[in-house]
Structure formats: structure tokens, C-alpha cells
Amino acid sequence: xxxxxxxxxxxxxxxxxxxxxxxxxMHQTAPSDTAGAKRSTDFYRQMVFIRRFxxxxxxxxxxxxxxxxxxxxxxxxxxxxxxxxxxxxTDYLFTNYREHGYALTRGIDPNRVMAELFGRSDxxxxxxxxxxHMFDLEKRMLGGYGIVGGQIPLATGAALAIDYRGxxxxxxxxxxxxxxxxxxxxxxxxxxxxxxxxxxxxxxxNRLGMATTVDKSSAEPELYKRASxxxxxxxxxxxxxxxxxxxxxxxxxxxxxxxxPFLLEVMTERMRGHSVVDPGKYRSAEEIALTKERDxxxxxxxxxxxTGLLTEQEIAAIxxxxxxxxxxxAVFAEASPFPDVSTLFDYTYATPVANDSHRLPGQPLFxxxxxxxxxxxx
Amino acid sequence: MSIxxxxxxxxxxxxxxxxxxxDVFLMGEEIGLFDGAYKITEGMLxxxxxxxxxxxxxxxxxxxxxxxxxxxxxxxxxxxxxxxNFSLLALDQIVNHAAKIYGMFGGQARVPLVIRTPGxxxxxLGATHSQNIELFYAFVPxxxxxxxxxxxxxKAMMLAAIRDDDPVLFLENLSLYNTKGEVPDDDVPAxxxxxxxxxxxxxxxxxxxSRMAYVAxxxxxxxxxxxxxxxxxxxxxxxxxxxxxxxxxxxxxxxAAVILEDDWLTYGIGAEIAATISDGAFxxxxxxxxxxxxxxxxxxxxxxxxxxxxxxxxxxxxxxxxTLDAVGRSRxxxxxxx
Numbered sequence: 001x002x003x004x005x006x007x008x009x010x011x012x013x014x015x016x017x018x019x020x021x022x023x024x025x026m027h028q029t030a031p032s033d034t035a036g037a038k039r040s041t042d043f044y045r046q047m048v049f050i051r052r053f054x055x056x057x058x059x060x061x062x063x064x065x066x067x068x069x070x071x072x073x074x075x076x077x078x079x080x081x082x083x084x085x086x087x088x089x090t091d092y093l094f095t096n097y098r099e100h101g102y103a104l105t106r107g108i109d110p111n112r113v114m115a116e117l118f119g120r121s122d123x124x125x126x127x128x129x130x131x132x133h134m135f136d137l138e139k140r141m142l143g144g145y146g147i148v149g150g151q152i153p154l155a156t157g158a159a160l161a162i163d164y165r166g167x168x169x170x171x172x173x174x175x176x177x178x179x180x181x182x183x184x185x186x187x188x189x190x191x192x193x194x195x196x197x198x199x200x201x202x203x204x205x206n207r208l209g210m211a212t213t214v215d216k217s218s219a220e221p222e223l224y225k226r227a228s229x230x231x232x233x234x235x236x237x238x239x240x241x242x243x244x245x246x247x248x249x250x251x252x253x254x255x256x257x258x259x260x261p262f263l264l265e266v267m268t269e270r271m272r273g274h275s276v277v278d279p280g281k282y283r284s285a286e287e288i289a290l291t292k293e294r295d296x297x298x299x300x301x302x303x304x305x306x307t308g309l310l311t312e313q314e315i316a317a318i319x320x321x322x323x324x325x326x327x328x329x330a331v332f333a334e335a336s337p338f339p340d341v342s343t344l345f346d347y348t349y350a351t352p353v354a355n356d357s358h359r360l361p362g363q364p365l366f367x368x369x370x371x372x373x374x375x376x377x378x
Numbered sequence: 379m380s381i382x383x384x385x386x387x388x389x390x391x392x393x394x395x396x397x398x399x400x401d402v403f404l405m406g407e408e409i410g411l412f413d414g415a416y417k418i419t420e421g422m423l424x425x426x427x428x429x430x431x432x433x434x435x436x437x438x439x440x441x442x443x444x445x446x447x448x449x450x451x452x453x454x455x456x457x458x459x460x461x462x463n464f465s466l467l468a469l470d471q472i473v474n475h476a477a478k479i480y481g482m483f484g485g486q487a488r489v490p491l492v493i494r495t496p497g498x499x500x501x502x503l504g505a506t507h508s509q510n511i512e513l514f515y516a517f518v519p520x521x522x523x524x525x526x527x528x529x530x531x532x533k534a535m536m537l538a539a540i541r542d543d544d545p546v547l548f549l550e551n552l553s554l555y556n557t558k559g560e561v562p563d564d565d566v567p568a569x570x571x572x573x574x575x576x577x578x579x580x581x582x583x584x585x586x587x588s589r590m591a592y593v594a595x596x597x598x599x600x601x602x603x604x605x606x607x608x609x610x611x612x613x614x615x616x617x618x619x620x621x622x623x624x625x626x627x628x629x630x631x632x633x634a635a636v637i638l639e640d641d642w643l644t645y646g647i648g649a650e651i652a653a654t655i656s657d658g659a660f661x662x663x664x665x666x667x668x669x670x671x672x673x674x675x676x677x678x679x680x681x682x683x684x685x686x687x688x689x690x691x692x693x694x695x696x697x698x699x700x701t702l703d704a705v706g707r708s709r710x711x712x713x714x715x716x
Contacts (some may be wrong), residue, residue: 123484126485128482135486135487150471150474153443153447154475155447156443157444157449157455158448161452164448187443188440188444190435346485350480351542354571354619355620365622366657
């Protein structure tokens, strides 16, 4: 084993890792359980759509239609849909910069998500945020944050506001595994536990920062155990099984609704590089092969076919529909106009203020005085 | 109109705003049981309870960020950071989040947050507790930075800050807390982004903010008596947005300017004011613009060293006399006799 190969809690030897064969532990949803059956097929449909949307975004990136950074949810689809299904429309979501799938599953129009990636005026953040900064007040997705861990204190404060008002809502705050080492993680979880705030912190553990592994960055690599420092309840769940994630997220949400924070660790896979431009050369061929083997779309589809919930034809139809919708989103995004440059100064302040600068680069602070006044001054 | 200290004006205004609006609440280290490190929140825990006067863990990034998040949901938190030095621990939340959230999400979320914090120097608190780093925040579009120098402005600007929908860094000053002045009884918020001409004059313009606006007013009175000088004093009051027009119009009238600042000279607030005068009143200047700022050292503890490092009234008087002497406009009786 190469020294660069990831080592999770236990080294991921094929067949022995706890998540190595998700189908073996996957929830056996009986076809007669119609609600469960519908949920599973809905989950699958959402997962496929995230996959095809992200692949379409990656293509648009290589076509230079998307700029900046672009981090994809590939491999994390099961985690995304399971988590989002546990939230009510009135709950709040704070997440990080790998958030396209969350925006889609939270119910934001895919056209507007893609338009944001393209930097267009119909984007969910009007073209001001880009890939890392999706925000929709109506869907209560309060960002997409590009600074690692920046969302954690904010989400904690949103939970404080909910507690202050005494309303029946919770906050979910997702982050990556590397984020658990930032000071804001400790400060926020401590505050949430002290003040009994209604929040679920979710660590999406794909075992990789960019290339740095969890065991190279976290002295306690079983990240959910960190909650014990705050006497906070926590759990680790298989993030390749959407139903398992959903059920764990429901348990976590129930704790939060009862007025206590919760830390949920979701074990996932990152199927490609850290961002679109990262070839991921630091991973071994075996590891990449294992990632493909564990692809939640493949394993969950196999499970659905096995249990008779979907046929191969239905799976193909779901895939075709997802491709069509992702393509339509890209067509919509490309047709959407760029924001007008005249709006450049519209969003510096919410309350208009005297002497706010509206100068473009190179413009003088003051118009040159008229000639006679110049002379009079001498 | 009542006479009261800057501290009392802040205390009374926070209290009246909490009575006016149930969404206003206070957060910070030792603001409750301890009454605040500088006693601005004295008695408020008893009056408003733990829900609205929240003693926090020592976690500037955590509680400042939590205040931002609460503000995003419509509450109006007023955070106390014990001194501006400790705001560095919260820099990411203030600069990368509070100042960005309105713009970065296309105007969908407002951050009606006030961060109160005193700057200082002159209290023998040494290098890490004597800094004036308001510039760090005034540099950032999206922030509003207010720096009142009088008890009346402490009230009017706190009213404006709490009622504003943007993040406001509200700069107080350790050596202003005990200064006294007249404070109007009515609640009239100041207009953010506006400087004030606190003394009208024609010989030279003094420009300062916070403690140095107070020093400027004293120096102007002193030189009116000793030198017969008619000095105009501008209190900047708002460091972002910056009221450049008031500065430039004054210098067009007086043809000379001295800028006073407690921060370091190089890249300081004064540099921006000097550049503003260069752009807007170049043809009107009789003399180069002078800046009186702190010596560029980490603040020493020992009293003589600390005193030497901080700008004083005498330093300002020296700069004024040199500026006017250089263009033959000095009215110093001693100089004129020679």
C-alpha cells in the first residue's frame, strides 16, 4: 500500500472495510411498503439527477462556460438526498462550497442553479456567488460558503435565532472532514451545546481534504467522536446508502427539534478530484477502482432492481430524464443574460448610505474643477 | 439635553434600544455578570435576563459568527468584543462573512449586526492590547465603520448602527469612556457616512476621528487663545463610507490641513485622507498635508516609551505651526517676533 493511499479509521481493504459492500447492509425495503418504496425510487431519481447535472457542469467548465472553482458532489449523491429528505421546508440549510446537489435537492430550480454556475442574471444568487455561493431564502438554503468552516458559526447563530424566537425549526450545517480541524468547528459546537441550540452538524467524510487524508489531519480520525468533548450526541452512518443516511438524519433532526445539537458523520466517497481541474494523481489505481465499485448510484440501482422496486427499463428512463433536464438547464443558463454592469454597485449595502463609492477603476475621486475656479484659487 | 459621559451615553442607548425592539440583544465576553470589561453593559443582565444579555465563551470567531447568523434570520445582535485587538480572532467572520453576505448572495440576506469594540493606547497595556486597527475593517466594502468622539455622537451613532441593516463596526475608545458632554434627550440617529465640522475656522483644517477628534478640538481652542489661530476641525465620524467632500471643501477654504490619527502612519487612515485632499483640493493647497500618527513600533509598556509613541496635543501643535510657518501664515506670537 502506498503511503499516499488513504487510510480511514481502518485501512480500506476491499471486502473488509465497513462500507466496502453497501448493498450487503442496505436497507431491505419491502415492495409492499409503498411509502418506503416511493421514497427509495425518489431518492434514486434525485441521485441520478445530481450525477448528470454535475457531469453536465463539468463539461460546461471545460468549455469555459463556468469560471472560478467548481466542486462536484460526485459520489456523495446518497448522502445529499438522504440528508435533505430529513429536513422540513421551514428548516434551514448552511453548507460549504461543494453544494450544487444540495441546492437541487432542496428544491431550487436546476435552471437557476446552472445559471449561477454560468454567472448569469437568472442565477440563484444573480450571478454574484458562483459555484461556491448558492443561496435561496425561499428554500431556506442560506449558503454555499467558500471559506472552509465559515458556515459553522453562521449556522450556529441561525439556530440561536430559532431558539430566541421559540419556533419549531432546526438548522442543518454540513461540512467536509477536513473542516473539523478548524477553530470555528470547536467554538461553534461548544456554543451550540452550552446553549442547547437546535442544530444538526453534518460531517461529510470522504476521507480527503484536497489530497490530505483524515488520518493525516485529524488526531481523532473517528470524527463523530469529537462530539463527546461537548457532551453532544453523535452518530456515524454509511453515506453510500441513502435510506440509512435519511434515517440517521431523521434521528439527528429529532434530537435538534428537542432542543439539543447533534453531530452526524456521513461516510462517503469522492469519485473525482477535489475540483473539476484536479486529476487526483495522489490516489492509487486500486483506490480509484474501489471508489467505482462503491459508486452509490450503481449499488443503489442494483439494490432497487434486486428488490423489485425498479426495472432496468425504468432505471434507463430515469437516467434519460436526468440527462434531458441537465441539458435543458445548460441551455437555459447559456441563454440567460449576464448581469448588467450598471448593477455593479447595487449590493454593497442593504441600507443605502451617504458617500458610498460608486467609482469604476481609474475614475477620479473628484471631477477636475472648471478652469476659472482653478485660476481664482491661485 | 443632559450632561453625561461617553460610557453613560452608550449604556443608556443600548438600554433604550433593547426596550424599543425585542429583536435587539447583546452578546460578548463578560458583559453580563461582570457588567462588561469597561462597564458599558452594567446592570443589563439583571434588567433583561440571560436570553438578551448573553455571556459568551471566549470564542470571538464563534460568537461573532453566531451573531452574524442570527442577524441573517432578522435579529439585531449587538456584539461586544472586549477590545479591538481581540477582533482579529473574528476577522474571518467579519471580513469574509458579515461584509460579504449581502453582496455575495445577490442581495438576498441582510446582516443587521453591530460590533462594539474599543480601540486604545495610553493605558500601559502593551503591544497586543493598545492597537488601533479599525483600518482593517474600514478597508472592506460591505462594512460600515463608525467612530464617534463625543457622548452625543456615541448616542446618535449607536442608534443609527442598531437600526441599520448592514454590519457596523462601532469603534469606541478607552480614553473617551470618561469624557463628558451634552447629549440630546431625543432619539435622533446620526446619518452614517457623514463627517461633522465640529469647529468652523479659516486658517487650517484639522481632521481626526475618535480620540484624535477630541484632541483636535482641544488643540483648536488652545491655539485660538495662544496663537490667535482660527482653526477648522473635522470629525470624520464614519470611516466607511468616508465623507471626502466635507474634507475637500474645508481645505479649499483653509488651504492647509493636518490629519490626526492614533493608528500607524504608513497605510493608515490619514494616508487615505491625504490622497483625498490631493485629488480634490490640489490647487488650493498652500502647504503639503501633514499627518500626526502613532510611532511605527509595537506599543511598549513602559510609560515614557508609550507616551513618546502616542501622538499628543503638543505633536499636533508642532505640525500645525510648521505647516503655517512654511508658507508665512503663522500667527504664533513667539514666531512672529523673531
